[in-house]
Amino acid sequence: MIPELGMGAQPGCLVVISDINSDLFVMWLQGFIDIVKPSIDSKVLLVLEKHTTHSKNLKAVQLARQNEVIMLQLPGHTTNRLQLLDVAVFKPLERYYNQSVEKWMREHSGDRGEQPLAPPVLAAVKVNSN
Numbered sequence: 001m002i003p004e005l006g007m008g009a010q011p012g013c014l015v016v017i018s019d020i021n022s023d024l025f026v027m028w029l030q031g032f033i034d035i036v037k038p039s040i041d042s043k044v045l046l047v048l049e050k051h052t053t054h055s056k057n058l059k060a061v062q063l064a065r066q067n068e069v070i071m072l073q074l075p076g077h078t079t080n081r082l083q084l085l086d087v088a089v090f091k092p093l094e095r096y097y098n099q100s101v102e103k104w105m106r107e108h109s110g111d112r113g114e115q116p117l118a119p120p121v122l123a124a125v126k127v128n129s130n
Contacts, residue, residue: 025053026060029069038068045070049078 006015014031018024038044046064048054050073064071074082 020053022057033067043068
């Protein structure tokens with residue numbers, strides 16, 4: 001974990017550099033449950049792409065069931081076609097993020113060994129996209 005990557009992040013954010021794994025997915029799922037607050041009267045449908053960290057993760061399945069989260073798994077490589085967020089949010093976010101990183105790199109061209117920190121760069125993305 002690189003503490004600097006969390007600089008400027010919202011309180012409660014989990015900042016991890018890793019491929020998804022079973023333990024990380026359970027941590028993410030718990031955070032999702034804490035924010036969404038599903039209940040018996042208000043169950044939540046969580047649509048996931050089929051991945052072993054989701055489909056073969058007994059802890060995640062149990063956590064979801066205990067907290068009224070229904071996990072629906074779609075075939076691999078199909079979620080981007082079904083989720084408008086990929087088109088309407090994530091593509092523009094990627095474009096603005098890349099522009100912010102390029103700007104940061106130009107402004108810090110003399111700095112050796114430093115990398116742009118995600119939260120400040122994303123904050124610039126938020127400002128630029130308004």
